[in-house]
Amino acid sequence: MITAALTILFHGLAFAMVLYIVSVGLGITMGLMNFANLAHGAFAAAGGYVVVVATRSLGLPFWVALPAAFVVVALAGAVVERLVVRTLYGADELRQVLFSIALLFMAIAGFTAAFGPLQQQPEIPAALSGQIALGDVEFPSYRAFVIAAGVAILAALWLLIGRTRIGMRIRAAVDNRNMAEAIGVDTRTLFTLTFALGTGIAGLGGGIGADILSITPTYGQEYLVLFLIVVAVGGLGSIFGPFLAALCIGVVDVAGKYLLPEFGAFFIYGVVIAILLAKPAGLFGVRS
Amino acid sequence: MTAAILETHALHKSFGALTVAQNINFSLEPGTFEALIGPNGAGKSTFVNLLTGLIPPTSGSVILDGQDVTALSIESRVKRGMVRTFQINTLFNSLTVAENVILALDEHHGQGWRPLPSPSRRRIIREEAYEILGRLGLDAWGNREVKELPYGRQRLVEIAIALALRPKVLLLDEPAAGIPSTETGTIIEVLESLASDLAVLIIEHDMDLVFRFAQRITVLVQGAVLARGTPDEIANNDTVKAVYLGEGIHA
Amino acid sequence: MSGIERVKSISASYPGAAASSTWRGLAMGRTGGDLAIAVLLGLGALATLLFGEAYWLLGSQVAITMIFALSVDLLVGFAGIVTLGHAVFFGLGAYTVGIASAHLGWTEPLSGLLLAGVVAALLGAVTGVLVLRTRGLGQLMLTMAFASLVYEIANRAKPVTGGADGLQGMVIAPILGLFEFDIFGLTAFLYTLAVLVAVVGLAVLMTRSPYGRSLVGIRENRVRMQAIGTNVQHRLLSIYVMSAALAGIAGALLAQTSQFVGLNVLHFSLSGEILIIVALGGAGRLWGALLGALVFTLFKDRLSALDPAYWYFWLGLLLAVIVLFAPKGLIGLVDRLLSILHRKESL
Numbered sequence: 113m114i115t116a117a118l119t120i121l122f123h124g125l126a127f128a129m130v131l132y133i134v135s136v137g138l139g140i141t142m143g144l145m146n147f148a149n150l151a152h153g154a155f156a157a158a159g160g161y162v163v164v165v166a167t168r169s170l171g172l173p174f175w176v177a178l179p180a181a182f183v184v185v186a187l188a189g190a191v192v193e194r195l196v197v198r199t200l201y202g203a204d205e206l207r208q209v210l211f212s213i214a215l216l217f218m219a220i221a222g223f224t225a226a227f228g229p230l231q232q233q234p235e236i237p238a239a240l241s242g243q244i245a246l247g248d249v250e251f252p253s254y255r256a257f258v259i260a261a262g263v264a265i266l267a268a269l270w271l272l273i274g275r276t277r278i279g280m281r282i283r284a285a286v287d288n289r290n291m292a293e294a295i296g297v298d299t300r301t302l303f304t305l306t307f308a309l310g311t312g313i314a315g316l317g318g319g320i321g322a323d324i325l326s327i328t329p330t331y332g333q334e335y336l337v338l339f340l341i342v343v344a345v346g347g348l349g350s351i352f353g354p355f356l357a358a359l360c361i362g363v364v365d366v367a368g369k370y371l372l373p374e375f376g377a378f379f380i381y382g383v384v385i386a387i388l389l390a391k392p393a394g395l396f397g398v399r400s
Numbered sequence: 401m402t403a404a405i406l407e408t409h410a411l412h413k414s415f416g417a418l419t420v421a422q423n424i425n426f427s428l429e430p431g432t433f434e435a436l437i438g439p440n441g442a443g444k445s446t447f448v449n450l451l452t453g454l455i456p457p458t459s460g461s462v463i464l465d466g467q468d469v470t471a472l473s474i475e476s477r478v479k480r481g482m483v484r485t486f487q488i489n490t491l492f493n494s495l496t497v498a499e500n501v502i503l504a505l506d507e508h509h510g511q512g513w514r515p516l517p518s519p520s521r522r523r524i525i526r527e528e529a530y531e532i533l534g535r536l537g538l539d540a541w542g543n544r545e546v547k548e549l550p551y552g553r554q555r556l557v558e559i560a561i562a563l564a565l566r567p568k569v570l571l572l573d574e575p576a577a578g579i580p581s582t583e584t585g586t587i588i589e590v591l592e593s594l595a596s597d598l599a600v601l602i603i604e605h606d607m608d609l610v611f612r613f614a615q616r617i618t619v620l621v622q623g624a625v626l627a628r629g630t631p632d633e634i635a636n637n638d639t640v641k642a643v644y645l646g647e648g649i650h651a
Numbered sequence: 652m653s654g655i656e657r658v659k660s661i662s663a664s665y666p667g668a669a670a671s672s673t674w675r676g677l678a679m680g681r682t683g684g685d686l687a688i689a690v691l692l693g694l695g696a697l698a699t700l701l702f703g704e705a706y707w708l709l710g711s712q713v714a715i716t717m718i719f720a721l722s723v724d725l726l727v728g729f730a731g732i733v734t735l736g737h738a739v740f741f742g743l744g745a746y747t748v749g750i751a752s753a754h755l756g757w758t759e760p761l762s763g764l765l766l767a768g769v770v771a772a773l774l775g776a777v778t779g780v781l782v783l784r785t786r787g788l789g790q791l792m793l794t795m796a797f798a799s800l801v802y803e804i805a806n807r808a809k810p811v812t813g814g815a816d817g818l819q820g821m822v823i824a825p826i827l828g829l830f831e832f833d834i835f836g837l838t839a840f841l842y843t844l845a846v847l848v849a850v851v852g853l854a855v856l857m858t859r860s861p862y863g864r865s866l867v868g869i870r871e872n873r874v875r876m877q878a879i880g881t882n883v884q885h886r887l888l889s890i891y892v893m894s895a896a897l898a899g900i901a902g903a904l905l906a907q908t909s910q911f912v913g914l915n916v917l918h919f920s921l922s923g924e925i926l927i928i929v930a931l932g933g934a935g936r937l938w939g940a941l942l943g944a945l946v947f948t949l950f951k952d953r954l955s956a957l958d959p960a961y962w963y964f965w966l967g968l969l970l971a972v973i974v975l976f977a978p979k980g981l982i983g984l985v986d987r988l989l990s991i992l993h994r995k996e997s998l
Contacts (some may be wrong), residue, residue, distance in 0.1 A: 148791070206934060207974050210926065210970055211971060214971035217967030221963040263696070340792055344789055372684070375807070381803065388789050392786075474878065475881055478878065478880035483879075490872060492871040503876075506865065512862065515856075517861075561875070621725045
């Protein structure tokens with residue numbers, strides 16, 4: 113009984129952290145730029161592929177591959193933002209949704225052409241491939257690392273957003289963009305930076321979470337609903353909201369699948385629908 | 401004195417510690433042209449929003465044509481004859497000017513649910529729309545999309561939509577805002593030509609306009625009624641002069 | 652080109668074409684575009700019927716996609732409600748006739764269509780009440796969440812739906828007891844075409860009615876619609892339900908003509924594709940949605956035969972180009988072409 117509860121909690125936490133790392137950037141960009149980026153998951157997949165290529169083909173260590181995933185994907189994000197996304201700020205929702213779907217589809221085709229349709233796994237360092245014991249229950253140590261990474265990223269974001277000047281500008285612009293511009297915040301640069309940061313973290317999440325959300329060309333489409341759910345439930349423009357939302361969804365989903373496998377993913381959608389109806393702006397929405 | 405068409409009883413609105421409408425008692429008779437004036441932030445637009453139901457009051461009531469409408473939705477108040485215009489143009493920008501008015505006419509005639517077109521009705525409704533547009537000098541613009549019109553003309557479309565609803569009470573939120581004073585002529589003419597049994601409440605900053613047309617004036621300061629009366633009474637009211645009008649006005 | 656010539660003569664012979672101040676020209680271009688597309692589609696359908704036996708099956712697919720696209724355009728293009736879960740109604744319609752036939756022996760096609768429409772409308776009413784309470788991202792999410800939920804149910808309810816293997820064992824009786832579904836797809840083509848014509852006819856009438864105008868009014872300015880006395884929520888719910896019913900009928904047609912239902916009829920990618928079709932053709936223009944459905948289905952048929960992965964690339968590229976450079980869709984381009992021709996002619 114306790115073993116079951118611990119197992120659910122552990123795997124639920126690991127799943128939740130992957131969801132959080134991938135989704136948190138989406139919530140920030142949506143809150144800041146009001147841009148509904150349905151291609152966000154494709155950036156996460158790109159990060160996954162960077163880690164795969166770095167560890168498998170180039171033989172680089174995992175610990176080098178992860179920061180590389182962040183940097184490469186963040187740069188890609190910055191380029192996409194500068195070239196096209198920026199022309200769609202303020203455009204109607206339908207155009208934004210369609211454009212990001214277009215991006216998603218092209219990414220799917222690109223990934224398939226480059227890496228084939230099958231699932232890819234990065235090489236995990238030996239130190240993380242064993243098991244750790246908690247009492248008389250054993251857990252894969254890689255998942256413990258995933259949990260730690262999720263918490264570390266929350267902490268880093270909290271410091272960045274809450275304690276630095278750039279973070280202060282982001283918060284100001286989320287609250288009231290016009291006012292922020294009026295006092296001289298360069299929102300153009302800020303938007304590019306934020307978009308790059310958000311996609312970069314997603315890339316990191318794709319790489320770290322490849323064990324749980326496997327890297328395939330259709331990654332960005334298959335898990336899109338999950339990422340959007342985390343953001344919608346957590347609330348736009350918040351970094352803690354999505355964390356709690358991811359915890360709630362991760363644990364509920366794992367528990368549901370473990371305890372009542374025949375009901376599959378019902379729980380997660382049920383919970384989401386209930387939350388959105390009770391609080392349309394999400395649990396911690398700065399903006400709806 | 402005729403019975404009031406619109407009344408409020410102790411209408412009150414506060415957000416936490418901030419009070420934006422303080423127990424306002426107000427009444428408007430048919431055929432009256434009343435102005436609501438006051439400094440910026442006095443709560444004029446809030447008062448209109450309370451009347452129309454856009455924001456719910458904390459306490460108090462709104463009586464329209466003898467009926468308590470405080471709990472009713474915005475649209476049911478419109479159906480009962482209380483119609484407003486907006487301070488900032490709130491129009492159907494991609495539709496033509498005539499279509500803007502026809503939308504309002506359809507709703508007014510209870511045709512909004514009619515799922516099939518009726519060629520015979522179409523002609524009648526167009527004529528009705530153009531009759532209203534003609535009164536505002538907009539008939540030549542009927543087939544243009546609203547967004548192609550200069551701002552001043554768009555202000556007139558605001559009024560055209562309101563007139564199409566055949567209001568009993570018309571709430572005009574700064575109808576001349578944003579247009580040069582040289583072009584307010586048409587608006588003035590239209591206001592003068594309004595039906596004699598219509599009750600009008602106008603929020604306006606242009607004191608010339610207010611003192612020329614208003615039969616009664618209500619002065620709102622910090623969410624409370626400071627004074628009410630005829631233009632003469634208001635112009636000679638010392639408190640009003642001190643708080644709002646200053647010494648410049650000698651009506 | 653003879654096509655362009657024809658278009659030209661149509662636009663010139665349209666009543667009022669003589670009056671050509673700039674703005675009349677614009678309004679003309681729109682009606683002209685609708686008319687041009689209507690004529691071209693009609694001729695295309697006729698040619699396929701007479702000379703294109705090999706395309707009858709594809710033709711019925713096009714007709715079904717058109718009905719589905721129309722249902723989404725009414726919601727997205729006219730009323731301005733963005734949905735990423737409309738496949739739920741299409742799929743429900745398909746499963747309704749599928750299950751009715753395979754498990755209950757309800758094989759009569761016309762009553763099957765009606766049943767599918769009613770069932771989809773019921774789901775539309777229930778979810779619509781909830782979906783329309785939110786706006787923006789929350790609304791988008793709810794449409795996706797409901798669609799995912801129903802997908803999951805269909806996936807799990809294997810004894811009823813066949814799960815991932817699809818629903819087998821459907822039988823559909825001859826239409827009106829006379830026309831059996833044949834192997835060449837002639838009956839299927841004519842059947843779907845007839846339903847399409849009826850649906851388009853009703854939709855065209857509706858968009859020109861006061862009700863249709865009021866939907867556009869809500870899309871353009873919700874606040875003002877309320878200020879002229881409209882109960883916006885009720886009006887939106889009504890179109891949501893109607894759109895759900897139409898999508899359900901389209902899904903039912905697919906199930907009846909292919910005598911099979913697979914899980915893909917409920918999948919997210921179908922919801923995405925249908926939104927793409929509407930945007931491709933031109934959202935808010937019925938004839939645009941129809942044109943989009945035609946072009947999309949033909950392209951998909953050609954390109955995905957080459958390689959499914961590349962199909963996604965071309966689809967993405969096409970969509971990006973449309974969004975960035977032709978936000979009014981293909982029909983917007985037709986309009987522009989016509990107004991250029993029109994201007995040349997009046998010079």
